[in-house]
Amino acid sequence: MARADISFQTADHVTLRGWFYRPVSASTALPCLVLCHGFSALKEMDLDKFAEYFTSKLPLNCLVYDNRGFGDSDTKEGQPRQEIIPAQQTSDLSDAITYAQSRSDVDADKIGIWGSSYSGGHVLWTGAVDRRVKAVLSQVPCVNGYDNFHRLVRADFVAGMNKAFQEDRLARAEGKPAAMVAVVDADPLKPSALPSPDSWAFFSDWEKKSNWKNSVTLKSIECLREYDASAHIHRISPTPLLMTVVENDVATPTDLALEAYSKAREPKRLQILPGGHFEAYSGPNFERNVSFQAQFLKDYLL
Template sequence: MREDISFDAEGVTLRGWFYRPDGDANGGHPCVVMAHGFSAVKEQHLDDYAEVFAAAGLACVVYDNRGFGASDAAPGKPRQEIDPWEQVRDYQHAITYAQGRDDVDADRIGVWGSSYSGAHSYVVGAIDRRVKAVSGQVPLVSGRDAFASLVRIDQWGPTWEAFAADRLERARGGEPAMMPVVSDDPTAPAALPTPDSYEFFTRTQSDRAPSWRNEVTLRSIELFQGYEPGRFLPLISPTPLQMVVAPHDRLVAGEAAAAAYESAVHPKKLVIVPGGHFDAYTGPGFEVSSAAARDWFVEHLHVGKG
């Protein structure tokens, strides 16, 4: 069963869905907290994952990141701005919300994320010991490295100059600079300048997620550049960690994620999903990625043993 929910994140209302498994649970259900990646909204296939998890006996808190989809932005802050550390803290607020529900076992909470939120799931798992299991798929592990691969080297200087100009304009009371998330022109500026990014976001906007908007603030890219979630991987243990990697991922470099996995400490598991970054969400890739995460949470959140 799915219900609409909202909860407070220190003055910001976040909205989403709660999935309750069928049947009773002694002391409440184990629960997975879930949010989407860079600019994405919950309708872009998070419901598919939550349905798989709920069918296995896992409750799910699924929500839109602040300033995106159904969720509010912070007072005085623009919508469509992605601050990774705010999103990390919102995972923690969502955990608190889940723990406050009578139908959730507060001692059996897991976090799941994908792409940018896959990175967040690692950080949250490292800094918040309420988390008892982590699964992150097709993850970003280094914002600086991803910036270097996605922005042409001759555009680094002009991009940094644009960051500085945007800060000055905001300080004067002006509007934040914006840029598209994706573009069908591979030479045009875009936050995610790959053909598969364009295909995924435009397809899902048309088919499933009309609330998705093809823009983010320029500052989102500046904040992305300074985010290094891979450094938290060694700190997750003893919480069980699963990393799901697409070897042909050319948005966040699958080989970089696989290499970063080696820095994590057991208990951990690496799962390979066929294809590229967005293949994890549909078809055979979804079958692999959703089943792997489901089984990880069933095992480590002790479904049926509460």
């Protein structure tokens, strides 16, 4: 397995950066899997493990990149970093597909997309509307931002958040900096985007050993609430879909993912793992998870 630093341009001329993985012995154009991460997460946060596994076990290239405004990727001039606009991220995913297709070492007719958590929703959307996609792997996905928002945010906090959204919009219209909020906090009663103990444990650990920053714009949370990633899930077919969920997901609730999966059409596969949201990335679940995904890729992309 060989890894190279890469960069590519989005449709609105923003430079995104990441890694391109290729089997060492490869001498011909191979299928390519494009991988992107979830809410505020960086490519270093376990995506390298998935890409390394796939390229070491399969005749497959992998393209991994940081979302705009995060990690090594740029943001558009005049826009704040650490801001998550779903429509921009799904558009950027299609631009990553275009970049992969432009490479001579990629089989342009065999592109798959892999997303986890927030981007697990993005690949559902993109897989339905971008017909270049030949396989969709959606891991612990955020399928409905409105429902997800109201699971994460206590009902008695919603009015205060609505007021904060309004104040932030007015301030930004006056040219003031975007309001920021923590992604996680040790105290789940304090304002944060992901107020759950397992989110705190996962992200605070990565904060110590990576360039991950514990902040997003307040607008990112407002945009989460308006995002319905599963709106087109029934239109992914006939592109094959694999959805991976965990039994006790608090960050992207299990029942919401299963409800969305029930609306998808064949061909589709469902993998259910024990544990919570972040246990899909590492630990005892990893080998079981990634080997199941590799078999799906063998069956539908290679």
